[in-house]
Amino acid sequence: MEFDSVKSIVPFSLTLPREKPYLGTLRKGEEPNASGYFVRRGNGTVYPVFDRSVLVRIETRSGIVGWGETYGLVAPGAVGEIINDLLAEFIVGRDPTDPAAIYDDLYGLLRVRGYGGGFFADALAAIDIALWDVAGRIAGCSVANLLGSAVRQTIPAYVSGLPEDSLEKRAELAKSWLVRGFDSFKFALPMADDGPKAEMSALRSALGEKARIAVDMHWSHTAAQATELIEYMAPCGLWFAEAPVWTEDIEGLSRVCRDSAVPIAVGEEWRTVYDMRHRIERCRIAIVQPEMGHKGITNFSRIHDCAAERGIEVIPHATIGLGIFLAASLLASAAMPRVTAHEFQHSIFEPNRRLVLGDMDCVAGSYSIPTGPGLGTEPSPEAVAQMVPMGKGAASLARRN
Ligand code: MG
Numbered sequence: 001m002e003f004d005s006v007k008s009i010v011p012f013s014l015t016l017p018r019e020k021p022y023l024g025t026l027r028k029g030e031e032p033n034a035s036g037y038f039v040r041r042g043n044g045t046v047y048p049v050f051d052r053s054v055l056v057r058i059e060t061r062s063g064i065v066g067w068g069e070t071y072g073l074v075a076p077g078a079v080g081e082i083i084n085d086l087l088a089e090f091i092v093g094r095d096p097t098d099p100a101a102i103y104d105d106l107y108g109l110l111r112v113r114g115y116g117g118g119f120f121a122d123a124l125a126a127i128d129i130a131l132w133d134v135a136g137r138i139a140g141c142s143v144a145n146l147l148g149s150a151v152r153q154t155i156p157a158y159v160s161g162l163p164e165d166s167l168e169k170r171a172e173l174a175k176s177w178l179v180r181g182f183d184s185f186k187f188a189l190p191m192a193d194d195g196p197k198a199e200m201s202a203l204r205s206a207l208g209e210k211a212r213i214a215v216d217m218h219w220s221h222t223a224a225q226a227t228e229l230i231e232y233m234a235p236c237g238l239w240f241a242e243a244p245v246w247t248e249d250i251e252g253l254s255r256v257c258r259d260s261a262v263p264i265a266v267g268e269e270w271r272t273v274y275d276m277r278h279r280i281e282r283c284r285i286a287i288v289q290p291e292m293g294h295k296g297i298t299n300f301s302r303i304h305d306c307a308a309e310r311g312i313e314v315i316p317h318a319t320i321g322l323g324i325f326l327a328a329s330l331l332a333s334a335a336m337p338r339v340t341a342h343e344f345q346h347s348i349f350e351p352n353r354r355l356v357l358g359d360m361d362c363v364a365g366s367y368s369i370p371t372g373p374g375l376g377t378e379p380s381p382e383a384v385a386q387m388v389p390m391g392k393g394a395a396s397l398a399r400r401n
Contacts, residue, residue, distance in 0.1 A: 003095040004060045004138060009127065011083045012387035013076040014322055014379075016051040016352060022320060023047070023191055024163035037074065042190025043218040046074060051348065053293070053321035054079045055379065055387055056126040060096060064137050067378050068130030069324035070122040070293050080390030082123040091127065097138055099131035103298040107272075121271035121294065128296030129328045129375070136374035143328065143375055147301060148335030154366040155333050157344035158184035158212070160318070167194050171206035177346070181364030184212040184239065184341060189229075190220065196229055200236035212239035214265070219243045223252035227259045240265045240287055240315075250279055257284040265289055268317035273302035280310055289343070291317040292329035300329070304336045318343040323356040327377035330360065330369045342367055355383035 023040065026049075032038040036048045054072040059065050070079060087106055094102055106124055107116070136143045144151040159177045162170040162185075174185050185207060192199035196215070203213050215238060217226060226244035233241075240263040245252040247269055257264045263286030270276060271294050279285065290303045300316075307314050316329050316339065326349070333339040344362050353360070358377035360370040370376030379387065 003097065004062045004064065005093050006058055006091050006096050006134075007061045008059045009083065009088045009091055009130075010057045011080040011126070011390045012055045012057065013072050013080065013390060014053055014055055014383065014387045016322070016355070016386075018049065018051055018351070020163055020347075021047065021049050022051075022163070022347070023161065023188055025165050040190060043220050045218070048073055051320050051352065052076060053325075054122075054126060054390075055322065055324065056083065056130045058091075058096065058127070058130040058134055060134060060138075064134055066096070066130040066133030066135075066137060066374060067324050068126040068128065068133065068296075068328075069321050070126035071319065071321075073320060075119070077390065078119040079123045079126065082120055083127065084391040087123060087127065096131045096134040099128050099135060099296075100298045102131060103128050103296060116274065117271040125271075125292070125294055125296035125299070125325075128298050129292070129325060132297045132328065133374040140373055142331060142371065142373065143297065144331040144334040144369060147297070147332060150335070150337070152334045152369070154368050155330060155339065156184070156341040157182065157362050157365060157367050158186060158214070158315075158341050159346060160186045160216075160343045161345050161347050162187055162191075163347050167192075167199060167202045170199075171202040174203055175206045178207050178211060182344075183210065183365055184214075186214040186216055186242070186343070189215055189217045196233050197236070200233045200238075204236045209237070213237065214239040214242060216242040217244045219246050221245055223249070223255040223259075226252075226256050230256070230260045230262050234262055238262045242266065242289065243268070250282055253279065253285075254283040257286075263287055263313075265315065267291075267303070268319070269294070270303075271295060272299050273306055276303050276306055280306070280312070285312055287313045287315050289315055289317045291319055292332065293319050293321055293325040297328055297332050300332050301336070304332070304338055308338045312338070313340050314338040315341045316343065318345045318348070320345070320348050321352075322379060322383060323349065323352055323360065324375065324377060324379070327356070327358065327360050327370050327375045330367050331375060334369045355380050355386075
């Protein structure tokens, strides 16, 4: 065998405490259960009171190590088991320098059984990111350079999430980021306790006429409600409106896209380019928001290319995690011309960055992409010490140590 093949793959879960739950202090009726989960009344969605993700460590026969990451917010053991029980044995021995071929082979294993998304695709995303990291390290270059020749060093960032308990405090928090050089913002509609118009007006008067303000509608409305709400907020100047209707409601999405003068953004929850293709045929989507932690670099690139064909803007999502998938998202974005901005979740990035090695940063309105081979980013020894190896991979790791 001439290439440096994959020797081992181990999934880990990592739980990180948060000072304040994601999206802000728990409201009445949002008490956590014994597993630490609570349901946000505003969007009916389950969240843990802590940050948690699944990390994947891939090592080659020559000792090159790559890291990947995916969602571990809920049931992280599901992803661990899919990797350990099913996927790991199909990756060991493969050439890590062709991650897309491995992605497609693994995806194809369950195509006829309909496992094209969910936890299965999350497992594939983590593996894919780790393989790209390995591929970059073998080539001695950044993942961004593997993906394209024109690589940007910075990506415009927009401030997302204003986890404060009152409209005044949220406007103050947004303003503190404006002062630090950020000019674009997004608020979460389910947390706007005083109503959408009051939230928009408070943010607009705190941030001034020039700031861009977007709204995340959290998939909570019918098409008619969403269109009406967007129209109601539009006079305050909306940059874009995100996730207006249920993800399953493609007909509703197509109506909102048709009837709204504000650009509509969707796609963080999609897993593959197929999720995009069957929507863009019917919906005039203005912006797609790929989430690296669900898609991996392979699908992220395919979604970008599909957007480029259709003249759709790409503004990637940033979710809760350690920061490995964020590094992957920034590197991919740096090589992709349709990416015009990237979400910045300061309440996740700022506390968790101490646990990753590398020079990824976000200041004065821009991310600077990590430098160095592969992802240029890896879990710090402190993070590794907190990571819990999962299942069968854990057993082989224990034997090796
Ligand atoms: Mg969102």
